Amino acid sequence: MRAMKNLLTRPVRLPRLKPYVPSPDDPPIFWFNSERQDVVRDVVRRVVDRLAADRRPLEYALNDVAYEEVKRLESQRDDEARASLGTWRGMIRKVGRMSEAEKRDALQSICTRMTHDIAGNFDPRVYRFSTGMLPQLLTGIMKPSALPEELMSLGRRTHVIDEMLRTEGDTAHLRALAKKGTLVFVPTHSSNLDSIALGYALMREGLPPVVYGAGKNLFTNPIISFFMHNLGAYRVDRRIRAGLYKDVLKSYSTVMIERGYHSLFFPGGTRSRSGLVERKLKLGLAGTAIEAFTNNRVRGIARPVYFVPTTINYGLVLEAETLIEDWLKESGKARYIIEDDEFTQVDRWLAFFRRLAQMESACVLRFGRPLDCFGNAVDPEGHSLAPDGRAIDPGGYVSLRGTPTVDPKRDAEYTRELGQQLVDEYERETVLMSTQIVAHALFRRLVKATPGVDLFGRLRHRGEITVDRAELAAEVGAMRDRLAGLASTGAVHLSDLSLRGAPETMLDRVFSAWGGYHRRTIVLEHDGKVTAEDPTMLLYYQNRLVPYAERIAESPDDLAAAQQIARLGAGT
Amino acid sequence: MKRTVGIVGGGGFGRALGRAVVRGGGHARLWSRRQASPLDGVECTTDMAAMAGCELLFVAVPSMHVAQAADALGHHIDGRHLLVHVSRGVVGEGLTTVSRVLRERTPARRVGCLAGPIQARTLEDGVPGGGIVGSGFPEVYEAVHEALGGPSLRLYQTDDVKGTELSSAFVGLLALAIGFARQLGVGPGALAVLATRGMVEASRVGVSLGGDERTFSGLAGYGDLIAAIAGDGRPEIALGEALGRGLSPGRAAEEAGAYIEGISIARNLQRYAARRGIEVPITDALADALEGKVSPPGVIERLMSRRVRHE
Numbered sequence: 001m002r003a004m005k006n007l008l009t010r011p012v013r014l015p016r017l018k019p020y021v022p023s024p025d026d027p028p029i030f031w032f033n034s035e036r037q038d039v040v041r042d043v044v045r046r047v048v049d050r051l052a053a054d055r056r057p058l059e060y061a062l063n064d065v066a067y068e069e070v071k072r073l074e075s076q077r078d079d080e081a082r083a084s085l086g087t088w089r090g091m092i093r094k095v096g097r098m099s100e101a102e103k104r105d106a107l108q109s110i111c112t113r114m115t116h117d118i119a120g121n122f123d124p125r126v127y128r129f130s131t132g133m134l135p136q137l138l139t140g141i142m143k144p145s146a147l148p149e150e151l152m153s154l155g156r157r158t159h160v161i162d163e164m165l166r167t168e169g170d171t172a173h174l175r176a177l178a179k180k181g182t183l184v185f186v187p188t189h190s191s192n193l194d195s196i197a198l199g200y201a202l203m204r205e206g207l208p209p210v211v212y213g214a215g216k217n218l219f220t221n222p223i224i225s226f227f228m229h230n231l232g233a234y235r236v237d238r239r240i241r242a243g244l245y246k247d248v249l250k251s252y253s254t255v256m257i258e259r260g261y262h263s264l265f266f267p268g269g270t271r272s273r274s275g276l277v278e279r280k281l282k283l284g285l286a287g288t289a290i291e292a293f294t295n296n297r298v299r300g301i302a303r304p305v306y307f308v309p310t311t312i313n314y315g316l317v318l319e320a321e322t323l324i325e326d327w328l329k330e331s332g333k334a335r336y337i338i339e340d341d342e343f344t345q346v347d348r349w350l351a352f353f354r355r356l357a358q359m360e361s362a363c364v365l366r367f368g369r370p371l372d373c374f375g376n377a378v379d380p381e382g383h384s385l386a387p388d389g390r391a392i393d394p395g396g397y398v399s400l401r402g403t404p405t406v407d408p409k410r411d412a413e414y415t416r417e418l419g420q421q422l423v424d425e426y427e428r429e430t431v432l433m434s435t436q437i438v439a440h441a442l443f444r445r446l447v448k449a450t451p452g453v454d455l456f457g458r459l460r461h462r463g464e465i466t467v468d469r470a471e472l473a474a475e476v477g478a479m480r481d482r483l484a485g486l487a488s489t490g491a492v493h494l495s496d497l498s499l500r501g502a503p504e505t506m507l508d509r510v511f512s513a514w515g516g517y518h519r520r521t522i523v524l525e526h527d528g529k530v531t532a533e534d535p536t537m538l539l540y541y542q543n544r545l546v547p548y549a550e551r552i553a554e555s556p557d558d559l560a561a562a563q564q565i566a567r568l569g570a571g572t
Numbered sequence: 573m574k575r576t577v578g579i580v581g582g583g584g585f586g587r588a589l590g591r592a593v594v595r596g597g598g599h600a601r602l603w604s605r606r607q608a609s610p611l612d613g614v615e616c617t618t619d620m621a622a623m624a625g626c627e628l629l630f631v632a633v634p635s636m637h638v639a640q641a642a643d644a645l646g647h648h649i650d651g652r653h654l655l656v657h658v659s660r661g662v663v664g665e666g667l668t669t670v671s672r673v674l675r676e677r678t679p680a681r682r683v684g685c686l687a688g689p690i691q692a693r694t695l696e697d698g699v700p701g702g703g704i705v706g707s708g709f710p711e712v713y714e715a716v717h718e719a720l721g722g723p724s725l726r727l728y729q730t731d732d733v734k735g736t737e738l739s740s741a742f743v744g745l746l747a748l749a750i751g752f753a754r755q756l757g758v759g760p761g762a763l764a765v766l767a768t769r770g771m772v773e774a775s776r777v778g779v780s781l782g783g784d785e786r787t788f789s790g791l792a793g794y795g796d797l798i799a800a801i802a803g804d805g806r807p808e809i810a811l812g813e814a815l816g817r818g819l820s821p822g823r824a825a826e827e828a829g830a831y832i833e834g835i836s837i838a839r840n841l842q843r844y845a846a847r848r849g850i851e852v853p854i855t856d857a858l859a860d861a862l863e864g865k866v867s868p869p870g871v872i873e874r875l876m877s878r879r880v881r882h883e
Contacts, residue, residue, distance in 0.1 A: 374651060376679060384679075386650065386679035387646055387677055387679065388643075388646055388647055390647070390679075392651060392679050393650065394651060395651075396652035397651035399651075407710070407711070409710050410710065413708035413709050413731075417708075563847065567849070
């Protein structure tokens with residue numbers, strides 16, 4: 001019984017009779033299993049050394065971790081609590097009597113346990129299976145009617161999934177850089193599907209697989225857990241609040257990047273609850289990439305690190321209803337881990353994917369221009385470029401009087417500035433989908449019709465805004481033309497349907513997508529008129545347009561409404 | 573051994589910086605567009621490439637010329653260099669700070685600003701004074717302190733670069749307003765109201781742009797404004813007085829004898845605040861006066877007739 005339970009809750013690895021010997025052309029992650037122990041040792045050593053050198057005594061770190069763990073486990077009351085609570089309580093009792101050597105040993109043992117729990121795995125067999133079978137698998141889920149055809153033509157190069165997941169950006173540039181240094185993908189985050197979509201896109205574009213931190217709650221589904229665990233994901237338990245755990249996590253990421261493992265972080269930290277493109281980033285993990293670059297330079301290793309800002313853009317968002325409600329609830333803002341959203345409900349997956357399959361380019365994943373750790377553009381040779389196009393040495397940024405130095409405060413400032421730049425890149429690299437444009441047209445009407453009313457007041461105006469369909473189509477067409485103007489300057493991008501579709505077609509597709517997937521009725525059509533039934537969902541989808549709202553307003557009324565809409569994004 | 577400190581800009585402030593560096597025992601290299609008149613102990617050049625040899629570089633050009641200077645400097649520097657500007661301006665309708673222009677147009681990232689009640693004369697004559705260095709990079713503060721700090725100059729440090737730059741720019745504008753009001757015979761009590769409410773207005777805008785409210789109460793904000801009101805010979809005050817006498821902005825600037833950043837800031841600040849829905853009555857009145865839309869006495873009347881609310 002216990003073995004069965006473990007099978008469902010712990011990541012499963014396939015047995016191997018003899019160790020895999022990577023070939024020189026394999027991506028770095030193929031070497032991971034042979035380095036795993038060494039990585040764990042390196043992480044533990046760094047964390048323990050750092051704490052030992054800290055002016056605060058080791059007792060402080062031990063007390064803190066024990067106190068936080070007792071607090072967490074007491075509220076969990078599960079198997080883990082039964083197994084570990086006693087140990088942590090014992091630690092609190094005896095830490096005051098421990099010698100320095102004992103404290104160091106205890107710390108080392110805690111860090112080792114934590115690092116083993118975090119460290120992922122990479123199985124080339126699972127990777128090869130995934131590369132071969134994932135398109136068919138995804139097709140089976142998304143468009144079952146196309147599965148027989150997919151299976152009959154195994155080995156062909158294009159799949160149904162390829163029509164639905166579109167990749168944009170200079171992938172040849174990224175392939176070249178993957179050979180020169182370490183890539184760190186930093187995408188926007190809207191859905192738990194993001195890592196799957198990005199993983200597939202990397203595979204299809206011939207880009208190397210990446211390591212990434214995934215919330216431990218995602219490992220509760222045994223199938224997803226199996227693939228994530230064996231394809232390089234490391235586990236992040238967001239319930240653990242102890243500072244030591246964060247130290248271990250950051251050190252793990254630093255060590256991985258130092259060793260050249262291509263990585264992925266979601267700088268938003270969690271899925272965007274509002275639908276807005278992230279403006280406030282949590283840069284702890286991004287900072288580890290800069291730290292890794294600096295550490296290598298100090299050791300005389302010149303391996304560059306390249307950040308790749310990426311936007312993941314959906315016409316429909318699987319978890320939209322839960323996310324926006326969470327955003328609107330004041331108490332919900334503190335809810336970091338949602339375990340009961342649409343991602344965990346199989347029927348919602350099926351409804352979602354089947355509706356997606358009817359949309360053209362249901363997900364557009366856009367790779368932005370790669371940047372070095374200091375926000376400079378990078379050429380395909382891997383050189384950092386000054387604004388005038390001159391190649392410069394990125395090592396200069398971490399040097400003082402000609403010598404590379406470790407300076408956490410300096411690197412924290414570089415990270416903060418890079419974060420600001422990522423926010424700007426996200427805005428430029430966003431691909432606007434027709435659902436978002438139509439939602440903005442309707443929401444702007446709602447704002448105009450409710451002067452002086454605050455956001456929550458407006459959201460109560462359900463079913464009160466009705467517009468002639470032809471009039472709405474004309475407005476959507478005009479809005480699209482203005483957005484196309486912005487897109488021509490590189491300020492934003494538009495999906496194919498948004499750019500080329502007739503406004504009437506856009507309305508048809510958008511209403512059908514919303515109606516076929518979301519449980520809530522977003523709009524109602526009757527007698528050539530369209531009624532905005534659910535302002536909350538319109539808010540969610542239109543929020544993607546917040547940064548551009550003022551620039552696409554035509555009349556002074558539109559502009560006033562757009563300014564109010566723009567202020568929605570100011571505090572996020 | 574002290575390193576060579578570079579100064580980009582041969583105006584009054586640039587030359588004063590050169591003198592201060594030399595007085596502190598350092599070596600200074602000053603770049604100017606035209607051959608500058610010789611300065612004791614300061615190496616003068618018109619070759620921007622020569623500035624690449626200086627790790628610390630002061631940028632002492634008015635904000636309207638910063639982009640051009642940054643482009644020229646950007647060809648010769650890289651990530652090793654530390655840039656510190658002394659401009660009291662912000663650029664364009666987006667109120668872009670000068671440090672941002674430097675970061676966007678050069679490869680330098682370790683950028684900061686020198687602000688507060690420091691005047692060219694303070695630096696040149698070595699009279700006791702103080703200022704503030706805004707930079708998130710500790711080495712920038714340390715380098716500025718090494719180059720300029722000493723028994724006669726107390727230099728404080730803040731991480732809030734944006735707040736420091738915006739405070740500095742808005743104080744320039746307020747100094748102009750105070751000179752203007754003084755010329756119209758406004759008494760000390762009303763001047764105090766103008767200064768205090770003006771700083772509140774400035775911090776409101778500054779916070780919306782990402783500055784820290786506390787910075788406006790520090791050396792870069794109130795400290796600088798007090799020095800201006802106390803009569804440190806600030807050209808903005810002279811400009812305000814000339815405008816109060818009814819001179820056109822062009823004539824007034826000529827009379828004040830320096831390029832003054834406050835004039836362009838007023839209009840840009842007014843537009844920015846309107847877009848963001850921020851109330852800025854003092855800036856509004858001043859911007860309208862500078863454009864000749866309101867007569868000088870009309871400005872005072874407009875401000876005094878506003879409804880009084882809770883402070």
